Amino acid sequence: MKDFEFHIPTKVIFGKKALQKIPKEIPILGKKALWAYGKTSIKKTGLYEKIKELLSKANIDFVELGEIKSNPLLSKVIEGIELARKYKPDFILAVGGGSVIDTAKAISCGYYYEGDPWDFFEKKATPEKALPIVVILTISGTGSELNEVSVITHDTQKIKHSLRSPLLFPKISFLDPTLTFTVSPEYTAYGAVDAFSHVFEFFINREYKKDFLAEDLMVALMKNILKWSKIAIKDPFNYEARANLMWASSLALCGLIKSGIGTYRFPIHAIEHTLSGGYDIPHGLGLAILMRAWIKKFKENNMIKRFFIKVFDLSAKDRDISDKGLEIFENWLKELRIPINLKEAGIPEEDIEILVDKAFNIFVLYGAEKEYPKEKIREILETAYF
């Protein structure tokens, strides 16, 4: 086991009655909120009015920053910072999924920074102060509600980069699974794949490769994501499925399961960021395609076999374990009705070389270019094509 630090300062309020606790919990953070949200869906579902009422009960004034889209853009972050500098909020209220939360996080530290907020994402600057963030989660998957990471896309460079700072943990996250009842089967699937991919990357791309406690916690999370995602797709109003998916997604990227694994890489995410950043396809879709390619390419690898044994309950003695494992994974994606290759997702084959270059640059930024040379990236993308 490798040395580690573990610190999750976020307070989670989880369940059907979570939102009722807003008037009691958030006034401690101040009286003025910048309220960030995504598309108009929160107005259709009635959530917008409900939150307005709760804020009024809590005597909180607010300004709104709406229309945050998925694969959130730097330009929106800058718009938010400008709005915040005029309004001077005490905290940011993020109502949505990962895109809204990540935008709120970037605004929260960009607010106190005089330079271009993209500097944080290019590792040219480090956040030194940030506004507190409160989350009301409406879609499961990214885990942003319980971590210190923000992922933003540069508008013109079409590049997605991530920022990590302990200042970015939300202060309070309200997780009400019933808010995800109206998430489409498609986006439910993408969210489940996203959460699964976080655990999968920790499992296979870690320094400490032995079988130990954190590995079994990973297995528990992956098995539950597999199980409950299938149910949620078929039965969107199944509370148990929505609740287990929501909590598993939060735990998947909060620092719990990486405790003791040492250094790790997220190569599937690095390559994926060129897809959702470049073509505006859902992040979960890109991850599904690349995870399947990764498994296909490395199915004989020991860590992938251990993944098959522990997560899919295959036998180590089974000669066909690699093929069976790949098949079970592909069947899961099919059951979630997700395209399993780049071709089905509509990415032009001739773009592969551009994607290789972009992905390579991301690995360079993380000092991982020796581990992931262009050739290796190209092989993954070629495997992902069909």
Next chain:
Amino acid sequence: MKDFEFHIPTKVIFGKKALQKIPKEIPILGKKALWAYGKTSIKKTGLYEKIKELLSKANIDFVELGEIKSNPLLSKVIEGIELARKYKPDFILAVGGGSVIDTAKAISCGYYYEGDPWDFFEKKATPEKALPIVVILTISGTGSELNEVSVITHDTQKIKHSLRSPLLFPKISFLDPTLTFTVSPEYTAYGAVDAFSHVFEFFINREYKKDFLAEDLMVALMKNILKWSKIAIKDPFNYEARANLMWASSLALCGLIKSGIGTYRFPIHAIEHTLSGGYDIPHGLGLAILMRAWIKKFKENNMIKRFFIKVFDLSAKDRDISDKGLEIFENWLKELRIPINLKEAGIPEEDIEILVDKAFNIFVLYGAEKEYPKEKIREILETAYF
């Protein structure tokens, strides 16, 4: 899944080099520490001198409160409060296991309370302020390093009660598994049983009984405690065993695995408190005996059978599942060289009726006397005798 709140504000610094971070991490809490520790063993192992050096490096002055014994006493808490009121520390440094940490916790809130600190334990008063606590853990088991609970024994009444307050979470816990290399096989076993019992009680005595994410996290913890405890007993300097036991113990009672289980009871702990409180036997020993009695008595019960299936990998179809499960559990205790009944532990049989009364009073305090009438308690204790 039931509604829940999840908040673990403690920062954990884990590993072989954890203590080296003391000079960087603790000066933020102030310049004066009340340093609480147990027996002289930290002087024999050299830890005392090492910490003294680290405190000096961090420019921290201190007074010492030593000689805290296991099953820690209220009188020691009062002594600590008096010492603290004279010295006015900025924080309490607890170096030891659960007994030292629990004493530090009781002092931390008793410091600001004018009445008898026992009031907190009898639910006559609630802590409103507490000194910050820093932990250096030297023995695994109780999980006190990552939770908000303190258990103290009343000197004359020979009763153990617990206090729970969010103010009691340590600010920082330094967990270095190498510090437990010198823990005797006996106390290693008691610690492992203590941690196991926390998960076991959550597993069997919970409101939400369905199979879901938290249950699988419980299973992962229990399997790892079983596995690594056997190794640590035989090979005390095995870092992986010590590290996995330490981290599993911390996670077992930190709020993670009870997320979503609804209300729960800790009846085995309630009854045990009459044993270690009354006869000064190790808490882990009392728990081992009572867990074994509980399993023996309720081995046909559905939740116990599910425990056998998931934790011991027994088959649901096996007709002898109950007997086999009990046998596996007893074999574990035997491998840990722990007495498995009250007779072996030297408790006089004629005391059972006194224990029934004492345990019943604890259940009354928690409003659980209807669920656990005297008759039921007597049956458990009688089963525990042989």
